[in-house]
Amino acid sequence: MEDIIFFLVRYLHVLCGVMWIGILWYFNFVQIPSMSKIPAEQKPAISKVIAPEALFWFRWGAAGTVLFGLILAHMSGYDREALTLQQPEIGFGMWLGLIMAFNVWFVIWPAQKIALGMVEADAEAKPKAGRRAMLFSRANTLMSIPMLFSMLSAQHLAGY
Amino acid sequence: MSKILESLPMTIVAGVVLTVIMVIATHQINNMNQSGVEKAVSDIQKKMN
Numbered sequence: 001m002e003d004i005i006f007f008l009v010r011y012l013h014v015l016c017g018v019m020w021i022g023i024l025w026y027f028n029f030v031q032i033p034s035m036s037k038i039p040a041e042q043k044p045a046i047s048k049v050i051a052p053e054a055l056f057w058f059r060w061g062a063a064g065t066v067l068f069g070l071i072l073a074h075m076s077g078y079d080r081e082a083l084t085l086q087q088p089e090i091g092f093g094m095w096l097g098l099i100m101a102f103n104v105w106f107v108i109w110p111a112q113k114i115a116l117g118m119v120e121a122d123a124e125a126k127p128k129a130g131r132r133a134m135l136f137s138r139a140n141t142l143m144s145i146p147m148l149f150s151m152l153s154a155q156h157l158a159g160y
Numbered sequence: 161m162s163k164i165l166e167s168l169p170m171t172i173v174a175g176v177v178l179t180v181i182m183v184i185a186t187h188q189i190n191n192m193n194q195s196g197v198e199k200a201v202s203d204i205q206k207k208m209n
Contacts, residue, residue: 145179
């Protein structure tokens, strides 16, 4: 029974992670580079419909990944060793993931709410918030490369 | 830093560089975490391989 629970937690961790990083890469590899090519009258389809929906799954994917990841680390018995970098192979990945999730909830999401007009803000604040969200989203894309290396190598490249 | 993040290719290159730094740091931390006896055993094993 414990094996099944262990597997389910890992499965949910991976499902949420794919949701989170998939949408992060969609924003950075597809949406942001394409915005300048979209005619002005069609841009509201992105900013009013697609982006708010994507941001919902993006931030809850991040929360689920962290939640199930921490449960998995605790069940495996390496949570303390990893977070104190006594097991750096997985520890670096966990810290990068935590920093990225913090960025999602406390920088990118609040900035996107202003940039997309979901909260009251003056006209000057919108482009600044949009740029802040873009830069932190890019920083998360940067960190996703070593984070995923750490997560996979800890499991599949022992003693690298 | 913002110059790097404004460019997607530069962001990817920086991610790869950070990965290499992380691998080197992991090796260094693992070496520091090993006790004297563990290090001696590890060194012998490496020589045998």
